[in-house]
Amino acid sequence: MKMMKGKRGFTYTLIMAVSMSLLAACGQNAAAPAAGGAGTPAASPAASAEPKTPVKATLVLNWFAEPEHGGNFAALAKGFYKDAGFDMTLMPGGPQVSSTQIVASGKAEFGMANADDILVARQEGVPVVAIATAFQKSPQALFYHKSSGLKDFSDLNGRKVYVASTASFWLFMKNKYKLDKAQEMKYTGSLVNFVNDPQAVTQGYITSESYTLQQQGVEFGTLLNADSGYNIYAGVYFTTEKMIAEHPDQVKAFVEATVKGWDYYKDHSDEINPSIQEKNPDMSIDMMKFSAQKQVEFAFGGDAATNGTGTMSKARWEELQKQLIEVGVLKKAEPIDNAYTLKFLPGK
Secondary structure: OOOOHHHHHOOHHHHHHHHHHHHHHHHHHOOOOOOOOOOOOOOOOOHHHOOOOOEEEEEEOOOOOOHHHHHHHHHHHOOHHHHOOEEEEEEOOOOOOOHHHHHHOOOOOEEEEOHHHHHHHHHOOOOEEEEEEEEOOOOEEEEEEHHHOOOOHHHHOOOEEEEOOOOHHHHHHHHHHOOOOOEEEEOOOOOHHHHHOOOOEEEEEOOOHHHHHHHOOOOEEEEEHHHHOOOOOEEEEEEEHHHHHHOHHHHHHHHHHHHHHHHHHHHHHHHHHHHHHHHOOOOOHHHHHHHHHHOHHHHHOOHHHHHOOOOOOHHHHHHHHHHHHHOOOOOOOOOHHHOEOOOOOOOO
């Protein structure tokens, strides 16, 4: 079990410094750009009679390979990316990898991040644009012991809370629920301190920490971050303004293949999970099965149930932008239409 997963909930600004130092190294592992840049290679005189050369492209994941990337691994395994004209590489992320910086640098064409990371990145001058989302609702939550008597976010006052102190969701909760008496404890990704303290609370993910705590026999409850009012899109797919302007056909092909992959993974996760485990042997197949089942409501519920996998709404993006301004994460509101687009989703 990887114990550092919660770190991907950190704000963009936390990892900006370390991520920049890794760009060169990441670039060496990324797929080389196709001839002529990210576009389709120049056709030969006999191009009309020959199949087109697949476009080399890279998607930077927002964490190490896991079921939260199931749609991408399905699209790769079932040939959906190939059919869309790509020679696709899935690059793993991690606690010191900034997908927004790697994509903005041109070392990858596509990336994954949370919605708040997208808005913060744009404020920092990184011209990324959200083009679809894996999850309608984030599976991130606060975990507590059932014996503690905790029932609501306002009950966090006076308790030890293992959390990234500058995480946007925590800044929002502290402001909304007046959590001036909560004891902020440094979050390390480990559950040991939480397990040993019946009054403690820790951040985590419904899709992974729940499995670990069940295996340890811990009776716990959860407060889903989204239920606090901080309801972000998670696992958001993005690219750059430049990529959208110069290669809109490739962006659309990527989104459509990814959505197709997610729809396939929903009913065939057991088939795809072994290919994910090859990239992340620290996760057991049993845990992957648990995660795949748990994440269904987050990926395919809400607006996705009626408007299709990957969909997003302007109202949700505007609400998030307002919340980030209120807690000081964003300095001002740019036109929200600059930050996301729906035009590449299937049927658009």
